[in-house]
Amino acid sequence: MEIFQNFPLWSALIAIIVAQFIKIPLAYFATKKLNFELFTSTGGMPSSHSAAVTALSTAVAIEMGLDSPVFAATAILGIIVMFDATGVRRHAGYHATVLNQLVADFNKLVDEVKTWPKKEDAEKLKELLGHQPIEVFFGALLGIFITLGLYNWIF
Template sequence: MDVAYAITPFLAWLTAGTLKFIINSCRARRLAFSQIGYGGLPSNHSAIVSSTAALIAFREGMSHPAFGAAVTIAFVVIMDANNLRRQVGKHATVINRLVGFDKDTDLLRERMGHTTFEIITGILVGIMVAWASFYL
C-alpha cells in the first residue's frame, strides 16, 4: 500500500480539526476546547472521505473502480453527517429538556451533525489536502 493513502486522510482530519478549533475559538472569543467534538465548520468526516476519493481520482483517474467505491463510501458518510446525526442532536435537545432538572444526570451533547455549508467546506478541505498530497 502506498503510504499516501494512509497519510492523506489523517492530514485532512488534522487540517479540518485545526480549522474548526480556530473558527470556534474566534467565535467564542476564547480557546474553544469544550466545543471539540461532532459538528461545526468544516466537517472532519467530509474532509476525510473526500480526501481519499480525491487522491484516488488524482492518482488513478476517475474511471478507476476504487474511485467509485470511495465516492460511494463518501456519500454514505456525508449523508450520515448531514441527516442522521443532526436528528440525533435534535433528540438530545428534547431529552435534555425532559431531564434537565435532574442535577445528577449529565446532559447529552446537542451539537451533532453538520449543515450543508459545513459539509461542502469539509469536502473542499479534503480535496485541497489530497491535491497537496498528490503534487507535493
C-alpha cells in the same frame, strides 16, 4: 513499510487532523472562547468526516484514475457519509437538545416540588453530532485541497 507509502490513507488522516484543528480558531472567532475539546469532538465547521472521505476519493482518483472501481467505491462511500452527517446525525443532535431540555425541566420540577433529590451529576447527551450542509461542503473542499496540496508537495 508499505503503509507509509499509502497516499490515500495519509491524505484522509491529515484532512481529519487539519479539519479538527481548524474548528478551534473558527469557534474562537464566533464565541470568543478557546475550546480545545473541539479537536476531539464531532460536528462543527468544517466537517472532518467530509474532509476525510473527499481527501480519500481525491487521492484515489489521482493514483488510480476516475474510471477506477476503487474510486467509485470511495466516492459512493463519501456520498453516504456526507448524507448521513447532514441527515441522521444532525437530527440526532436536535433530539439530544430536546432531551437535555426535558431533563433540565424535570430537574427543575423536582427541585420545586422537593419530593425527589435533584440529580446535578446527570450526564448530558451530546448535542453536536451532525453537520449543517455548509459544514459538509467546506469539509469536502478542505479534503480535496489538502490532497491536491499534499500530492503536489510530495510528488
